[in-house]
Amino acid sequence: MAELMRDTVFGHFVRLITNGRMFQYAEERDPTIWKRYVDREQTKNMALYGNAEGLSNEEKADKDDAPFSSKDSSQTQVGNGEEQEHQLSSTITGQRIDTEKGRDITMVSWYGDNDPEMPLNWSTFKKVFVTFEICLLTFSVYIGSAIYSAGTEDVVRTFGVSQVKATLGLTLFVAGYGLGPMIWAPMSEIPYVGRNPIYIGTLFVFVILQVPTALAVNFAMLLCFRFLTGFIGSPVLATGGASIGDIFAPKKRAYAIGIWGIAAVCGPVMGPLVGGFAVQARGWTWTIWELMWLCGFSLVLLIFFLPETSSTNILYRRTKRLRKLTGIQSLRCQPEIMAEHMTGKEIALIALVRPITLNFKEPIVLLLNLYIALVYGLLYIWFESFPIVFLGIYGFDLGQEGLAFLGILVGAIIVIPPFFYYLYKVVEPQFNENGELQPEKRLPPAFVGAFCIPVCLFWFGWSSRASIHWIMPIIGSSFFSFGTFLLFNSVLNYLPDAYPEYAASVLAGNDLMRSSFGAGFPLFANAMYTNLGVGWASSTLGFLSIAFIPIPFLLYRYGKQIRKHSKNARQDF
Template identity: 55%
Template sequence: MLSITRDTGLGYVLGLISPARDETLYLGPNSLIWPYQRHEAPNGRRALPQDCIVVTDRSTPNRSKHPSGRNSQLSERDGEFVERIEKGITDNVVGWYGLDDPENPLNWSNFKKISVSIQIFLLNSFIYLGSSIYSPGIADVMRDFGVSKTTATLGTSLSLLGYAIGPMFWSPMSEVPRLGRNPIYILTLVCFLLLKLPIVLANNIATILIFRFLTAFIGSPAQATGGATISDMFLPRKRSYGLGLWELSTWIGPTLGPLVGGFAAQARGWRWTIWELIWINSAMFLCIFCFLPETSASNILYRRARRLRRETGNESIRAELELETLNLSKKELAYKTLIRPFVLCFQEPICLLLNTYTALVTGLLFTWLESLPIVFGGVYGFNLGQTGLSFLGLMIGSFVAFLIFVIWFFLFDAKKFDDLGYRKPEKRFVPLMAGCVFIPICLFVFGRTSRPDVPWIVPVIGSGLFSLGGFSLFISILNYLPDAYPDYAASVLAGNNFIRCTFGAGCVLFAAPMYNNLGIQWASTLLGILGFIFVPVPFLFYFYGHKIRRASRHALKDH
């Protein structure tokens, strides 16, 4: 448990406020070990008492001597690194101390990796819950503020727009060595919770719309940075499981929102849906503050170099990624950091094509989702709570899709990676090639069975087919992008999120008018035809994607 909590926000704060802060031993880049507490040394042996700081007098601590003979707080491998510098054997660039370095997230225990993955899954689910939990209360908002349905629906559309824009700024900031991922997660979640209060207390529609956008913008890092956090801990072969879990959260959040919000809006009004969101994410904040460690390799190595500089007085010791930004001004650093996602998104051919394709399919999803309240509320006479239950088809379908993917990957696909856990990125499109046909099939089935003479369970089951196709889409692309851009995972995932959520935000506004004008059957049929047009696209990426990737400046090139 200590290995999980010591490099978290809680561990950092305890280190700052503890009266014994000067008596602690820092083994990791910022890892807090309380006095006399045993730990695993880097070489795997159990640390002996003399390896720790022994405090006999508060003013003159008696530290044990390092194996090199110096009085220091440095770990064994830190000391070996400093000795090599002093002897001129190596330069002043700090990296990992071999392939078995325990501070490297790739070398963490399975328990620690699974713990982090589950926290990212929950964080992304609960944040994304806000995109749809508002929808069941739209009728109440229309009545309370005397606005049209289009105006009230802007609350959903602006929220999606905030989820689109936010990661373009927060995700690249998490790649800055001095910041890392944890401060971004923690600080933005605090602001997310505080900015929800004006919505609950709002007395006009403008306040709701403005703060719906702001809360989504502030709370959006998990939308893209979550995938980068998973990539920090797993090589491509194992990464598929973690990203599959993270991808599952992008389905759980939006589909759980109408279910949770429907009964709340029916019983207590639309404001109660926002209170639910605040309570759930307050619990999530406590969880990640206490148990989510830093995973960014660049940040871990930066803090290792900073500790070595402090302990040795050698100011020339630097982490490798730190050297890239050492001579940049703050303005140049900000420009390079914040512009990078837009450059990757719009100037890299493979990113632009993939993001466009993802956006079109996402547009189908968000347009079709707006029809569920129309069908189950209008055709089958469901109340708000029962209409929320109709989204269970999507949720169950996403769990089924996740299980199918895990079983298929474990039995077949995992064996195709090389000894180092890598392979050609375009192989990631196999699940999409198999699953893309389920999207148009779902739309045709749903459109043709949403009639009073057909039991309601039939369109609910049909809706689950969309999850099979949608999950295969996102799991393929969200695995492909970190494979193709291993150094810029957060930025490329942010660009993908930006394009698809922006497109989805626009589709939400015309979805209801389209279904009302064309009717449920013809509107769904039109979306199904568009879905069939997109079916050949993943096959093109599979066979010709490597050529497009070769023309992309920052993408990984095949050797």
Template identity: 50%
Template sequence: MAPALIRDAFVGDVLYHVSGHRLFQHPEDRPGFTIPIPPRSIKSSRSGSASPSNLETATAIERPDDEESRLPRVDSDQSTIAVPEASEEQRPARRKAAEVEEGDLAGEKEKASVQQEIAESRIVEWYGPDDPEDPQNWSTAKKSFVTFEICMLTFSVYIGSAIYSPGIGEIAEQFGVSSVAATLGLTLFVVGYGIGPMFLSPLSEIPQFGRTTVYIVTLALFVVLQVPTALAKNLGALLPLRFLAGFAGSPALATGGATLSDMWAPEYRAVVIGLWSVAAVSGPVLGPTVGGFAAQSESWTWTIWILLWLSGAALAFLTFFLPETSASALLYRRAARLRRVTGDKQLKSQGEIEAEHMTVGDVAMMTLVRPFILMFVEPIVAFWNIYIALVYGILYIFIESFRVVFVEKHGFNLGENGLAFLGLFVGSILTYAVFAPYAVKVLKPRFLDGTFVPEMRLPIAFVASVFLPISMFWFGWTSSASVHWIVPIIASAFFSAGTYLLFQAGLNYLSDCYPRYIASVLAGNDFFRSMVGAAFPLFSTAFFHNLGVGPACSLLGGIAILMLPIPYIMYRYGAHIRSWSKYAD
């Protein structure tokens, strides 16, 4: 596992090219390698379809003379055996082409051009359904290791939002600004990672880049930005840096689920994406815990220095050990190697051809226009965006309200206040411990026997929708100093349980309903909920001071009750609503 792991990582790919393809070689680079050509890839509109006999006989593959000395030798009498064409599930690049619809490319003429080039090219695919280079065929140990890396990456970036919050009071005092102005450092970070996916996530779908390159380059920028942030001498310098850091760190938050889907079959994705969600929740939940002790012991700048150490350690580790998982990127690299080895310029991957024909307008439609179109014309998308955005906003208002409840009412210091957030963390861990067996016992069999429909994602949202108002009323009316501090902490655990289950149900349901437009749907959801989540902390302190914690939480709980019917309506009428849509499957 280790050589291939490092070879396909960022540093391995860089050294491969820098060394003139001598280090971290692939099978195609080694002497005596024979190139299997799937039957479909031999078809060409120039030469006609390959006959059955052609598929089984040897073909001589020649190389340019100027590369004779450094390329693996392919003897002229060596046979090239055709292998059975890979299944649709094993060939995401080709499946992607089948999903192209009107509006994805600039008009029918452009579509015809793409199909013509595909027909005239020798399409490079996996060397059969058991190709070990296909991430779907990696060992369970390798998939689990890469899953751990994605969780590490997500946590090291996501913690950057809330780790800042314990230092808000000191920042306001040091820079001579109001606490609301100082809170903008949290708000703009969230705004940054809400806007970032609209621009950065599409890069991971371009075969020439792939996911790992985007992750490493943007994470490196994120790490570098922490230095001037910690050294900022005024709010005017601090706030833009916080926005840029959130923007640069956003690919991990928006594309991590896609990386996991690259490796795991559909019946396992609920479990692994659920685990990744725990890492995502742990970031903003544990941020105040870490930041509280840092701000109390040193100063607010130490919250940023700790963020630098965490993200820097993740960058160093992932640069060496996070392999590329995108099928389009891996097949593009394979096609480039085969072109170099054989001199056959017709050898291309399907994703490569599609990317070459995409214009800036196509990308803008996918990332900047379509997310809003879907949000306004699709009731399913609109309602779930509103619901999840509300929960996200309450999560961030919770982060700010803990100071009112535990510092002002219970007399906690900053470090102890951070420990109060462990209730949220424990709630998400325990919920995953219940959710994972449910996904294995209930959802997995439905995938395997072919009876799965998107609405099967929603029963867990029934529980979540009830947990939210219960936790809000419970937290609000037990937050006074006369009630032991453990009681509202237990209430917060129910809130994180409801939040976790709602995110699992809602985001997976949207993915199942709109598989062809999942990038646009999730980008729009991420943008919408981030804007709401960014706004809530700005008025949180005044909200709780003016209304009182009990009435304020009751108001939020009342809103949660109004939203409660959404999962039930979607479960009952979702299939009927989808039947009206030209976007949903």
């Protein structure tokens, strides 16, 4: 437990007030341990070439073609007196330093392959507990969208606005958490920052902002704070998958992403259920108070028990501690060296420009983001039909209508065992000895998921009538869980595998596009279902989803060839 709490917000506070006497790190208990694990190859590259990677392929080719006299000084024996005049030696490793290009820097690394502070080496208990915390945070924020929808009728009465205007409280929240990751997700990748300050800082503000939201004195104030809370609370919706990727190797990552996906599904599903009974008893403001209490509990839990998962931030802070302990200012780590050269312009480019450019320049990213956005939009527009069906046709009250969403949750739980069995028996054996998998091998579950979406919409639409028992549309709704679970897990594992160097940007772009659809679609949901009827409105959505079924099949067949023509995608597998 001490190891778990040491790298949390609470742990850092305890270390601060005890001057590092509690929750000590390995280098504080043994000040010499780091010397045994200096990265000598990177230190040599820094000394000779001024960077940790060494010569690029082009530079190596130029060097091989050059005459012997012009080759790097590292090829010359130190015994030459004239050469020694142009060289210094590192005081730590004794490595010769090129005075023109080299830097006297000693590269700090992990304490061996089994370093317990490396997130991939954490114990199973620690990994599972941290995954639970990420899932709880995701659920707490995601429920904030749908929990409001239960109170839209009360909002109409309270502020005297139309049904469509009242729906803006939902859509602006969704739009906010689509825009937020454009800033928060790339910031969490910066070694100086890490993921915890983003999670904890934004969640604290998110909780505080629920107060003026619930106490809104006019409709404009309500909409303003709904957008702000969505924007502020959004980091985990895009970065949660990256946090899980920090602690699980690719071979096991899909299992954890699957559980995280269930937490994401539970949010919109449980929102109307929890919010429905609250609105019945106390009005729409109680949906916001419930959201504040849930997120407040999550905030307290995370302050005490969520450790930093970013390996670059962990290594950076270790290097800072070593400089303070030893007084040796030449100690550096690779993430720190990389961050030194990041300008404000480059950070802005990563945060705001790259997710959009990758989305429209990469055919793979565009197709999959468009597909996931469509499914996400269908989810939110379809949710708007539940009051029409279960209140209007079957005569449920507001609380009972929330119970109708449980079919979606049950479907999500049912699909987990066969999916995990498939991962264990089919996917895992395809990984090579280096723990790598061809990205397209992540896509077959999407073949099934693609057909489940239209099945759900047709089933739900044509079974929602007074002559048919209410259990039938609820059973049909479970197929949406099958489809979204399999599609989201395939895509959220495929994109980082296909674009490993730009995973954060690709996922941020995915979140932006799907949230844009999720924000816009509910605005015309009521008119669509009222004018077309439940059967034909759902069928229209079903036909639209059928048009996108070929996408995973095409990418499975041609994805490798498309990646070979991309400058950003992985081409070596």
